[in-house]
Amino acid sequence: LPVPHPSEALAGGRLTVDLDAIAANWRTLSENLRDGTECGATVKANAYGTGLAETAERLSQEGCRTFFVALPEEALHLRETLPDATIYVLDGLFPGTAETYAAANLRPVLNSVPEIEEWSAYCRTANTALPAAIHIDTGMNRLGLLPEMFAQVMADNYLTGPFTPCLLVSHLACGATPDHPLNRIQLDTFRAATADFPDIPKSLANSAGVFLGPDYHFDIARPGISLFGGKALDPGANPMSPVVCVEARILMVRDVAESKTIGYGGVETATRTMRLAIVAAGYADGFMRRAGSSDKRPGGFGWLDGHRLPIVGRISMDMMALDVTDVPETVARHGVFVELLGPNVAASDLAIYAETIDYEYLTGLGRRFHRRYGPLDTPEGRS
Numbered sequence: 001l002p003v004p005h006p007s008e009a010l011a012g013g014r015l016t017v018d019l020d021a022i023a024a025n026w027r028t029l030s031e032n033l034r035d036g037t038e039c040g041a042t043v044k045a046n047a048y049g050t051g052l053a054e055t056a057e058r059l060s061q062e063g064c065r066t067f068f069v070a071l072p073e074e075a076l077h078l079r080e081t082l083p084d085a086t087i088y089v090l091d092g093l094f095p096g097t098a099e100t101y102a103a104a105n106l107r108p109v110l111n112s113v114p115e116i117e118e119w120s121a122y123c124r125t126a127n128t129a130l131p132a133a134i135h136i137d138t139g140m141n142r143l144g145l146l147p148e149m150f151a152q153v154m155a156d157n158y159l160t161g162p163f164t165p166c167l168l169v170s171h172l173a174c175g176a177t178p179d180h181p182l183n184r185i186q187l188d189t190f191r192a193a194t195a196d197f198p199d200i201p202k203s204l205a206n207s208a209g210v211f212l213g214p215d216y217h218f219d220i221a222r223p224g225i226s227l228f229g230g231k232a233l234d235p236g237a238n239p240m241s242p243v244v245c246v247e248a249r250i251l252m253v254r255d256v257a258e259s260k261t262i263g264y265g266g267v268e269t270a271t272r273t274m275r276l277a278i279v280a281a282g283y284a285d286g287f288m289r290r291a292g293s294s295d296k297r298p299g300g301f302g303w304l305d306g307h308r309l310p311i312v313g314r315i316s317m318d319m320m321a322l323d324v325t326d327v328p329e330t331v332a333r334h335g336v337f338v339e340l341l342g343p344n345v346a347a348s349d350l351a352i353y354a355e356t357i358d359y360e361y362l363t364g365l366g367r368r369f370h371r372r373y374g375p376l377d378t379p380e381g382r383s
């Protein structure tokens with residue numbers, strides 16, 4: 001959550017977040033939903049690295065009313081920013097904290113029988129039927145009640161009588177792969193499990209679910225990654241606007257002779273005389289070591305003034321080397337900021353080299369960077 005961020009002059013890199021682009025992505029998602037479906041927002045993990053308070057405030061201005069976070073601590077921070085929003089805690093009810101949830105008007109997503117028992121007991125004692133969501137496991141096998149258990153629980157007035165089940169939730173395991181058979185199975189299972197409760201609102205769609213079509217939309221969608229410019233579906237182009245730009249400064253520009261190796265382990269050999277820019281971002285800043293390059297396997301890349309700059313050798317903790325051999329010396333020079341992720345370097349592309357997903361890049365970025373909010377393509381963003 002709140003981390004101290006250095007001034008630009010003292011930081012190795014800077015992270016720019018475009019809140020208007022997040023708002024535009026939310027509008028795009030809303031427009032993709034069938035009539036009557038509310039578009040919520042999932043803002044866990046510091047709004048996927050973009051800043052919880054800033055992002056939630058902007059989305060609220062845009063008309064978003066319902067927010068989903070993972071942890072109660074995140075929910076309490078969000079409550080300070082948005083006194084009137086509906087806030088769901090996806091990780092559920094932590095033992096002994098019902099009073100805290102109630103005081104901050106947070107809604108737990110009850111994921112198991114013990115959580116339901118605890119919320120129920122709290123509401124019985126407090127004598128108020130507080131709202132909570134119930135999570136039904138339709139095939140993810142992570143959190144939630146299996147359909148048979150859900151049916152039993154709903155039939156048990158002692159358990160579910162004292163509180164107000166206000167949302168029935170399930171989560172897609174394979175939404176990113178539209179033709180995966182599990183999507184349809186989960187949809188059918190969710191419909192069957194919830195059929196007896198037409199009056200309780202329902203939610204199945206994360207970002208991918210929004211793009212799987214109206215059958216998946218139900219009453220409220222809870223997209224996360226698409227708001228932040230990530231790629232929800234594996235196939236096809238990404239319709240969302242980029243939201244985050246990470247740039248790091250060039251610490252040094254240097255030549256390397258042919259046949260010399262570059263960086264730790266000597267895993268990449270210069271096949272010609274090369275010029276390298278050493279930039280001040282590494283795996284401690286979220287640039288995963290796995291996206292490094294070797295003689296056997298290409299790595300990720302950066303971007304400068306229309307030039308694609310391949311990573312050369314391993315990524316270190318605080319630095320990486322980029323190939324600027326073909327970039328004019330007046331462009332690739334000491335102190336200049338190079339784009340490492342942003343409009344020209346999609347997190348989803350970088351993720352392929354690191355054998356991960358854009359979610360992991362976004363949520364891991366820039367603990368040591370200067371942070372600013374504004375458009376991604378300001379002139380000062382292209383020094």
Ligand SMILES: *Cc1c(COP(=O)(O)O)cnc(C)c1O
Nearest residue numbers: 042090171206207222223224225
């Ligand atoms: C993270 C999460 C979301 C948001 O998913 P995206 O793929 O980022 O859109 C929605 N629902 C649940 C239960 C989640 O854990």
